[in-house]
Amino acid sequence: MELSPFYQDLLTALNTGVITSIGLIIPSALGGVCIGIAAGALRTFGPKPVRKLGDAYAALFRGTPLVIQLFILYYGLPNLGIYLSPYAAAVTGFMLCSGAYQSEYVRGALLSIQRGQYYGAQALGFTTFQTVFWVIIPQAMRRAIHGCGNEIIYLIKYSSLAYIVTCMELTGEGNTIASEYFRFTEVFMMVGVYYLLLVSCAMLILKRIEQWLHVPGFGHQEG
Numbered sequence: 001m002e003l004s005p006f007y008q009d010l011l012t013a014l015n016t017g018v019i020t021s022i023g024l025i026i027p028s029a030l031g032g033v034c035i036g037i038a039a040g041a042l043r044t045f046g047p048k049p050v051r052k053l054g055d056a057y058a059a060l061f062r063g064t065p066l067v068i069q070l071f072i073l074y075y076g077l078p079n080l081g082i083y084l085s086p087y088a089a090a091v092t093g094f095m096l097c098s099g100a101y102q103s104e105y106v107r108g109a110l111l112s113i114q115r116g117q118y119y120g121a122q123a124l125g126f127t128t129f130q131t132v133f134w135v136i137i138p139q140a141m142r143r144a145i146h147g148c149g150n151e152i153i154y155l156i157k158y159s160s161l162a163y164i165v166t167c168m169e170l171t172g173e174g175n176t177i178a179s180e181y182f183r184f185t186e187v188f189m190m191v192g193v194y195y196l197l198l199v200s201c202a203m204l205i206l207k208r209i210e211q212w213l214h215v216p217g218f219g220h221q222e223g
Contacts (some may be wrong), residue, residue, distance in 0.1 A: 010177050010187060017173030018194050024159050024169055028094035029152045035095060036102020043103060044110045045132055061100035067161055069093045074165040086167035098155050105147035109140035142213050149206040156198050170194055
């Protein structure tokens with residue numbers, strides 16, 4: 001059965017858009033996790049000026065709307081002579097915003113690790129960096145994985161804001177077709193299905209990661 005021109009155009013546009021969305025989500029998620037781990041560790045174990053700087057970063061990007069951050073990166077930075085492509089502006093904004101939230105999950109997880117392990121590693125001759133990197137962070141990440149996973153799910157959904165800086169991802173492509181055919185309900189229902197599939201795939205991947213990182217008995221206290 002041959003599809004009508006509307007559905008042919010819709011599927012072509014959405015398939016193109018979802019590829020762009022995935023190209024936004026993967027580097028943003030990876031970058032956000034790396035920034036979150038680094039910022040969370042520095043906010044917990046860094047010297048006081050570094051902790052203050054990390055807290056200011058987290059407060060800034062958690063306390064302002066993502067859409068404003070994207071506008072500043074794409075439309076505001078050219079006033080300072082810095083020009084970012086739509087894709088670069090979107091990925092940069094997503095990484096910085098996601099990293100701020102991730103850092104809070106990581107910081108909480110780091111603080112939950114008993115200080116005795118830190119002192120024990122120091123007694124064995126570990127440097128502060130070795131203690132944090134090899135002893136504390138691996139345990140903390142197992143406790144932070146749920147919060148970090150939720151933030152990645154949020155990232156998939158707010159990647160839809162990329163089109164406001166002219167990066168034509170899934171929502172942008174759908175909006176173009178909806179405006180052309182004036183069939184907004186059908187188009188955005190299909191866009192919603194695509195996002196649901198992306199989130200479902202991400203949840204399966206995160207579940208596998210949780211299972212891979214799981215250590216029997218870790219995080220459970222004896223009754």
